[in-house]
Amino acid sequence: MxxxxxxxxxxxxxxxxxxxxxxxxxxxxxxxxxxxxxxxxxxxxxxxxxxxxxxxxxxxxxxxxxxxxxxxxxxxSDTEALFEAVYEQQSNKLLEFYASGLHHLPESVYDKTVAALNLLFTIMRNDRMVRILCLESVAAGSEIADKHHAKMQLYAEVSVQLIRTLYPNLTLPDDVLKGIAFSLNGACFTVVTHWMLGGYKESQEAVVNSSVLVVQGTMQQLSILNQKNK
The missing domain is CATH 1.10.10.60 (Homeodomain-like)
Structure with a gap:
């Protein structure tokens, strides 16, 4: 017992x-x-x-x-390791937000462009996100710079897929379209950065409209090439 x-x-x-x-x-x-x-x-x-x-x-x-x-x-392990994790988190957040909105874009190319740019400028009203993605990532160490380059490659690939969807008869090789995507994305991110650094003083409509003109000029040329190959 x-x-x-x-x-x-x-x-x-x-x-x-x-x-x-x-x-x-x-x-x-x-x-x-x-x-x-x-x-x-x-x-x-x-x-x-x-x-x-x-x-x-x-x-x-x-x-x-x-x-x-x-x-x-x-x-x-150190502050740079945390920065890498924050950068990855914010860049994924941007991509997920942007990609989720692409499924609900209007029919016409012009309206798609306006809606897509509004998506970008809406999420980029977060000044901390912009500083980390567009400024600090460029000034940081080589490992972070490599991550930034890889993300820019990914954004360009998404843009190429969108261009191929809009203009299925284009015969331009992917490396040419990727160069176009880098140019357009770079222009838009530059506008975003200056918009943030200026304290978002300009209206979102103004910065979207200026970016639409830049993007639409390229889209019109791609449309012409697409028509020729039909």
């Missing part, structure tokens, strides 16, 4: 301890790590988007996140 009671009392505390290690406040250890990581990503967006990568420190990031340095190094 006594051994049975002894066994009962020695196993119960062990079970409780195991449970306490597994969950805390209703969250597992993995969930708590992910939550802390998300808080640092939000802090990175704020600090990198205002002070820049060169002005950011681990201490400032921890203060913004409300966490200690121990938790910073739990997920990131």
């Amino acid at each position: 006594f051994p049975d009671h002894a066994s009962h009392y020695t196993t119960m505390p062990a079970t409780k301890n195991k449970t306490s290690k597994r969950t805390y406040g209703g969250l597992s250890e993995e969930e708590r790590i992910q939550d802390r990581r998300e808080r640092f990503l939000a802090a990175g967006l704020e600090i990198f988007g205002t002070l820049g990568i060169k002005g950011a420190t681990v201490r400032a990031l921890c203060r913004e996140a409300g966490l200690t340095e121990r938790y910073f190094y739990e997920s990131f």
